[in-house]
Amino acid sequence: xxxxxxxxxxxxxxxxxxxxxxxxxxxxxxxxxxxxxxxxxxxxxxxxxxxxxxxxxxxxxxxxxxxxxxxxxxxxxxxxxxxxxxxxxxxxxxxxxxxxxxxxxxxxxxxxxxxxxxxxxxxxxxxxxxxxxxxxxxxxxxxxxxxxxxxxxxxxxxxxxxxx
Numbered sequence: 302x303x304x305x306x307x308x309x310x311x312x313x314x315x316x317x318x319x320x321x322x323x324x325x326x327x328x329x330x331x332x333x334x335x336x337x338x339x340x341x342x343x344x345x346x347x348x349x350x351x352x353x354x355x356x357x358x359x360x361x362x363x364x365x366x367x368x369x370x371x372x373x374x375x376x377x378x379x380x381x382x383x384x385x386x387x388x389x390x391x392x393x394x395x396x397x398x399x400x401x402x403x404x405x406x407x408x409x410x411x412x413x414x415x416x417x418x419x420x421x422x423x424x425x426x427x428x429x430x431x432x433x434x435x436x437x438x439x440x441x442x443x444x445x446x447x448x449x450x451x452x453x454x455x456x457x458x459x460x461x462x463x464x465x
Contacts, residue, residue: 339442342465346416346444350463353411354446357383357420358390358459368397378402381410389451390459395422399433407434419445419462422452430457437464 362382364370368391370377383398385391398407398420408418419434430452437443443464450459 343442343444346442346463346465349413349416350444350446350461353413353418353463354448354459354461356411357381357461358388358448358450359384361385361391362394368394371397371401378410381407384450388448390422392453395431395452399431404434413463416463416465419460419464421460422450423458423460425456425458427458434462437462440464 360380360382361384362378363380364377367378367381381398383390383394385394402410404418408414408416411418417435417437417440419432419436421432422430424430437445443462445460445462447458447460450457452459
């Protein structure tokens with residue numbers, strides 16, 4: 302009779318230990334899954350931001366003269382580019398981008414989906430000259446890239462940030 306009670310007690314202890322171990326394993330698995338998704342999203346933002354920054358500062362866009370036609374047809378721009386030469390920004394393109402394109406239109410052209418963006422051109426001392434988009438102040442998940450560019454015959458810093 303006493304042996305049977307000991308076996309039942311051992312069985313309950315073994316089941317309790319098993320349940321605790323399965324629970325701990327499940328929680329750790331979920332934690333690593335969440336971390337992996339966050340890292341993948343961050344790396345995706347880095348790649349997108351590299352592509353967008355290069356696109357903006359290295360090519361004029363498609364079509365090349367989109368800044369002249371955008372007022373009549375905002376859907377005219379297929380690829381957004383702000384340069385007339387590698388890392389030399391066109392004042393007309395930057396001004397049309399800043400004033401005549403809605404944030405949603407920019408997001409659609411750049412194919413950034415659910416991300417927000419912030420575009421700024423600064424003096425070399427950090428003083429902003431112009432900006433477009435929503436500033437990511439206080440945002441947890443932000444990727445910010447800076448490029449040296451020529452803008453209005455001076456070396457400036459162009460920053461483009463993607464954030465969520």
